[in-house]
Amino acid sequence: MIEGILIGLETALSFKNLMMVMIGCFAGTIIGMLPGLGPMTAIALMIPITYGFEPSTGLILMAGVYYGAVFGGSTSSILINAPGIPGTVATSFDGYPMAQQGKAGKALAIAAYSSFAGGTIAAIFLLIAAPSLSKVSLAFRSPDYFGLMILGLTAVSAFSAKGHFLKAMMMVVLGLMLASVGQDTLSDIPRFTFQNMNLSDGISFVLVVMATFAMSEALMIIFKGNDPSRAAQRISLSQLGSIKLDKIETKKMINTIPRSSVLGFVIGVLPGAGSTIASFLAYGMERNFVNDEEKQKFGKGSVNGLAAPETANNAACSGSFVPLLTLGIPGSGTTAVMLGALLGFGIQPGPRLYQTNPEIFWSVIMSMYIGMVILLILNLPLIPYIARVLATPRTFLIPLILFFSVTGIYLMSFNNFDIYMMIGIAVVATALRLYDFPMPPLILAFVLGGLMEENLRRSLLISDGSFSFLWDRPLTFIIMITILVIVGWQMYKSFIGKKNS
Amino acid sequence: MKITPSKIISLLFFVFSGFYLYYAHQIQVFTFDENAPFNAKTFPIYLGYAGLIFSALYIILPETKPTNVNLRILDYKKTILLVVLMILYGIFILRAGYFLSTSIFLVLSYIVLGERKWLWIFTLSFPFVAVFMYLLHGLLNIYLRDPFLKFIGIMG
Numbered sequence: 001m002i003e004g005i006l007i008g009l010e011t012a013l014s015f016k017n018l019m020m021v022m023i024g025c026f027a028g029t030i031i032g033m034l035p036g037l038g039p040m041t042a043i044a045l046m047i048p049i050t051y052g053f054e055p056s057t058g059l060i061l062m063a064g065v066y067y068g069a070v071f072g073g074s075t076s077s078i079l080i081n082a083p084g085i086p087g088t089v090a091t092s093f094d095g096y097p098m099a100q101q102g103k104a105g106k107a108l109a110i111a112a113y114s115s116f117a118g119g120t121i122a123a124i125f126l127l128i129a130a131p132s133l134s135k136v137s138l139a140f141r142s143p144d145y146f147g148l149m150i151l152g153l154t155a156v157s158a159f160s161a162k163g164h165f166l167k168a169m170m171m172v173v174l175g176l177m178l179a180s181v182g183q184d185t186l187s188d189i190p191r192f193t194f195q196n197m198n199l200s201d202g203i204s205f206v207l208v209v210m211a212t213f214a215m216s217e218a219l220m221i222i223f224k225g226n227d228p229s230r231a232a233q234r235i236s237l238s239q240l241g242s243i244k245l246d247k248i249e250t251k252k253m254i255n256t257i258p259r260s261s262v263l264g265f266v267i268g269v270l271p272g273a274g275s276t277i278a279s280f281l282a283y284g285m286e287r288n289f290v291n292d293e294e295k296q297k298f299g300k301g302s303v304n305g306l307a308a309p310e311t312a313n314n315a316a317c318s319g320s321f322v323p324l325l326t327l328g329i330p331g332s333g334t335t336a337v338m339l340g341a342l343l344g345f346g347i348q349p350g351p352r353l354y355q356t357n358p359e360i361f362w363s364v365i366m367s368m369y370i371g372m373v374i375l376l377i378l379n380l381p382l383i384p385y386i387a388r389v390l391a392t393p394r395t396f397l398i399p400l401i402l403f404f405s406v407t408g409i410y411l412m413s414f415n416n417f418d419i420y421m422m423i424g425i426a427v428v429a430t431a432l433r434l435y436d437f438p439m440p441p442l443i444l445a446f447v448l449g450g451l452m453e454e455n456l457r458r459s460l461l462i463s464d465g466s467f468s469f470l471w472d473r474p475l476t477f478i479i480m481i482t483i484l485v486i487v488g489w490q491m492y493k494s495f496i497g498k499k500n501s
Numbered sequence: 502m503k504i505t506p507s508k509i510i511s512l513l514f515f516v517f518s519g520f521y522l523y524y525a526h527q528i529q530v531f532t533f534d535e536n537a538p539f540n541a542k543t544f545p546i547y548l549g550y551a552g553l554i555f556s557a558l559y560i561i562l563p564e565t566k567p568t569n570v571n572l573r574i575l576d577y578k579k580t581i582l583l584v585v586l587m588i589l590y591g592i593f594i595l596r597a598g599y600f601l602s603t604s605i606f607l608v609l610s611y612i613v614l615g616e617r618k619w620l621w622i623f624t625l626s627f628p629f630v631a632v633f634m635y636l637l638h639g640l641l642n643i644y645l646r647d648p649f650l651k652f653i654g655i656m657g
Contacts, residue, residue, distance in 0.1 A: 169555045
């Protein structure tokens with residue numbers, strides 16, 4: 001492991017890669033700060049820029065963007081009560097009241113220190129857990145992988161769209177359908193191409209991500225007439241107050257951070273759960289841990305109430321890399337985008353990544369830590385200036401997002417068919433989002449489609465066409481039972497439970 | 502059963518899944534592969550059925566958490582205009598070249614969205630695209646096809 005860490009450090013600390021972490025953190029913070037634009041959009045917008053880079057450099061840039069976007073999301077939560085991403089909603093519960101009390105600088109500092117501590121502790125956990133889990137996951141067979149992918153998709157559907165499980169499952173199927181367009185990987189037989197040459201290579205992953213996130217998000221802001229910049233213009237972004245914390249506040253944070261980090265990391269590892277659930281659970285857990293006097297402050301600007309979700313959401317981000325790096329199966333929409341980017345570089349993440357591309361495996365882990373340090377050093381003093389981005393009028397912001405999205409696709413193919421397809425998918429995605437059809441399950445399914453078909457193919461061939469592979473191996477059986485429990489519980493909650501109440 | 506927009510979307514998805522399933526059955530597989538446990542159309546067929554099942558369930562089962570959208574407050578005009586502008590951008594990007602089409606797209610989009618600060622509109626279009634192109638083409642070595650700039654001799 002020490003050797004691996006040194007390899008990772010050597011790669012991550014090269015001048016070029018350090019620059020990429022800095023650029024990534026900075027760009028991620030700015031994009032993540034804009035309400036509605038989360039880490040998925042931020043990473044999607046970065047993918048075209050990484051085309052010319054080495055895989056490790058590209059991944060380091062994207063990891064930096066990821067952390068930056070999560071950090072940026074909490075800034076908009078605290079300053080204007082408009083969370084950039086669902087994972088920072090809990091941050092606004094106590095962060096915004098603190099800002100209203102004239103302690104915005106302090107709230108931002110608490111968020112920054114908690115994010116740093118949560119991310120750092122989780123990166124250490126990842127450092128220890130990932131290699132050991134990689135070795136364990138070598139024992140996994142095709143039926144287990146197939147089961148795990150279904151589990152990931154079901155869990156993401158269950159968690160990402162509360163009360164809309166069936167809608168999320170429809171999006172999963174739609175994602176898999178989109179992934180099936182193009183030539184079959186084994187037989188080269190064209191499927192759903194309708195004799196159109198532009199479809200023979202399938203639909204590009206970048207196109208789907210850009211269309212369903214960046215572009216549809218931009219259209220959604222216009223369609224709904226949201227303008228978060230107005231709220232930002234009302235507050236004085238240059239007078240945020242002191243960012244220094246006193247002894248009592250520091251002591252409160254020291255108690256909160258370790259427990260929230262552990263919780264966040266564990267929740268992040270679970271497929272589908274992610275930073276949103278981690279932050280809400282950490283907030284709830286912290287409320288139970290503190291004394292009655294502190295409990296009364298929750299929702300009114302409590303230091304513990306702000307530190308807990310901020311620590312947990314960053315720890316969950318690191319945790320979500322565990323299934324991606326060790327099994328090659330992303331547990332969240334954001335890591336699905338990362339997986340798509342990895343596959344684009346010709347790298348197949350999974351247990352063998354640790355052996356075949358150790359420099360990538362370790363440099364990503366090490367760059368997470370470096371990213372945390374950079375976020376703290378770079379962003380904390382610059383917050384008053386970066387926060388001005390919040391006041392960017394949407395009249396400039398939206399066209400620029402659309403321009404970046406179209407450029408990203410144009411650079412890939414120099415073909416306007418892809419641009420039209422992207423616009424079409426974005427329009428459909430906007431309509432679907434309007435009625436709470438969630439997009440993360442679609443992206444996850446789209447990325448996993450090929451792998452899922454491949455593992456189903458192997459499993460069915462091994463079992464001679466019988467579906468007994470679903471219960472033959474104890475591990476697959478346990479996974480299938482878990483899936484059934486999740487589906488059953490969601491159906492009960494959505495229909496029967498509600499009816500009775 | 503109350504018909505809601507979500508149910509209509511599910512119905513459309515049901516029809517879409519039906520078409521998908523039909524075309525999945527039409528996929529031509531090799532003769533020796535036809536009776537194999539798995540061939541090129543196996544997975545799409547399962548997906549078609551899954552789509553039909555989930556959408557049918559949504560249509561049939563009562564909606565416990567309906568999504569209410571106030572359609573009157575939505576800004577159709579600007580959204581449609583932006584989509585049209587993007588389509589035009591897609592048409593002209595190959596003909597007029599990246600620089601010209603992108604800059605004009607940005608100018609028109611700012612105006613459509615109600616922006617009237619002309620200095621900013623200009624700065625964030627032509628010079629901005631030029632700098633962006635320099636970054637991509639000049640520094641990152643990412644090829645950008647631009648017949649217009651090639652014609653006037655700026656780009657090789």
